[in-house]
Amino acid sequence: MNKRFVAIVLTVLMVAGLISGCAGNSVSQNDNLSPEERTIRLRVNDSIPSLDWEQSTSLRAVKVWHQMFEGLYGMDEAKGGYYKELAKEVSLSDNQKEYTITLQDGVKFQNGEVMKASDVVFSYERAMKNPRFNYVTSMIEDVVEINDNTVKITLKTPFSAIDHTFFSIKISSEKEVLEQGDKFGTIPHKAGTGPYYVTEYNVATDIKLNAFEDYWRGSPAIKKIEYRVISDDAAAVIAFENHELDYLEDAPLTDWESLVKASGENHSLTKGNDVLFLGVNYLSPTNNNILVNDKVRQAIFYAVNKKDMNSAACNGYGVETPYYMPPEYVATSPKDGFETYEYNPEKAKLLLAEAGYPDGVDVGTILTYGASTGDKAKMAQVLQANLADVGITSAVSVMESAVVLPRLYDQDYDICIYADSNNFDFNNIRQMVHSESVGMYIVKYKDGPFNWKRLEELVDLGVSTSNVDERVGYYRELWSITMDSATLLPCLSKPVPTVWASNLEIGTPVPSFYKIRTFSWK
Known part of the structure; x- marks a missing residue:
């Protein structure tokens, strides 16, 4: 009887294996539906905390909101920059501080209301009160309505990076936001001008969107969207291979070969601008404020083996980097003139001894977020091993981003x-x-032992001119001060791996801000 049971189980497993192995050739439920009835299914790594774009700057959330909301400017990564979106015409005053913006004609919010300049003023003023968006609004003096179709934005000083502000601040319906009040963001709404609006919102499991048929650019080809929360990378890979996902971006690189096989020709490793960092909180009280010691932090940095991190987290597809931004991607990014902390375990041991810890020291916990099998978790495990090799003891803690990110922003962590x-x-x-x-930085430099006043001065100087060489000079000094502090260490620049279903047309793959309105079913 037992042998028969075992045989049955083995047979079932073999059949299941055959089905799984042939997943690339199986037919998804979408194939049996007309294009109008099909739903494009995408993954999000973690729950989306709100349907209000002001509640987070996390990229995973922004990608979802990008389908619902629009800004005065959009971003086309495939063509390398910003473009006018809700703004139709933009004129700049001679003193480089006043932007007079004419809005696109006849743009409607998803609730049917026509967008007006007052909605732009409302959205900007709301963002300006939110500390999370201070980094893109602090240069604004005021925003005023000239008439229903024109708004004037006045800056305190000329600001060469204003395009990103016009992109980052999304325009919401004043009427809908005020009517929903405290519930706004927690329930479905139609407060955006984007091509899709939310119909169902289950924060822990999924978000469903429908096409906005009166969208000002024309009704999008894909009518239904479903974002599924799948935190485990292995589960996401299986879901794609089983045709339960139609578009999987930022796919796990450790499974890239199997995903390429499952996707046929529908895959892309796109050059990205996403960098994985190591952060050290010098304000941590752990072990009698051990991390305030410069030489301990420097020892941590010299102990980092980025090559091992790349192998573990990115299957070797990443690029080990000393840059905050890849210079080939960002013209104003400095290429040299700063400490890079090349892997040197012997120097790390020497610095520990000079700091008074020749026999090693405990530096607390390496905190990160995402899936326990994800890239950041794997980097944390490599870092733990790297530190152990030079005599530094640490623990690793991996939790959901909704828990970890507030702790990082509050400097409630060690590493x-x-x-x-x-x-x-x-x-x-x-x-x-x-x-x-x-609410954005993870290291608090103000009032610390570093030259923080000069840091802030250099930030302002960097946007005071449009001359690229001058800006690079300011940013070189800025990044040199930051790196000398041994608090932020760029580790890996990631490509963005994307796979998609054979019956889906996505155009040119982009690293971050994909637009489902440009997709279509074959």
């Missing part, structure tokens, strides 16, 4: 592994080093 998705301008560094960027 962390985190990701920063940058933009097309080095001014993005402001969110990491400027004291006004509360």
